[in-house]
Amino acid sequence: YVPPTIINFRTDKQRFAAAKVMQMEIFGPVIPVCYYNDVSECVDFIRSRPSPLASYLFSSDPTMKETFKHSIHSGSQAINDTMVQLSVEDLPFGGTGASGFGSYHGKYSF
Known part of the structure; x- marks a missing residue:
């Protein structure tokens, strides 16, 4: 059992991108969070991944x-x-x- 989990990287985009949770598909109630001030920066990050x-x-x-x-x-x-x-x-x-x-x-x- 995995309880619902939020992993908050705040504004640390490098740590967020390199985290194991961002390298694989998670089949559980786990959500990694990173804050962005600019929507285009967020879109660029998403589009740089599968x-x-x-x-x-x-x-x-x-x-x-x-x-x-x-x-x-x-x-x-x-x-x-x-x-x-x-x-x-x-x-x-x-x-x-x-x-x-x-x-x-x-x-x-x-």
């Missing part, structure tokens, strides 16, 4: 939402929500690259 299974943004800034939506490639995305893509059967769900084997749900399963 595509994630899912990406989530929590923001009220319309510009940040658009930047995120059009700049991040992942198996699924949600803005100001978490698992909405699983609750709508017609939306495809699945990973890209090494993080999944294609889409499932709806016609995208075939």
Whole structure:
């Protein structure tokens, strides 16, 4: 059993990027956190790594939402929500690259 865990790297981006938790897929309630002041710096970091299974943004800034939506490639995305893509059967769900084997749900399963 692994209890829900937040690993807070604060603004230490080098330690965050080099951490073991950032080098592998974690199948448990563990979330690594690093703070960014500039959305483009955050997008650059995400795009420098393999595509994630899912990406989530929590923001009220319309510009940040658009930047995120059009700049991040992942198996699924949600803005100001978490698992909405699983609750709508017609939306495809699945990973890209090494993080999944294609889409499932709806016609995208075939």
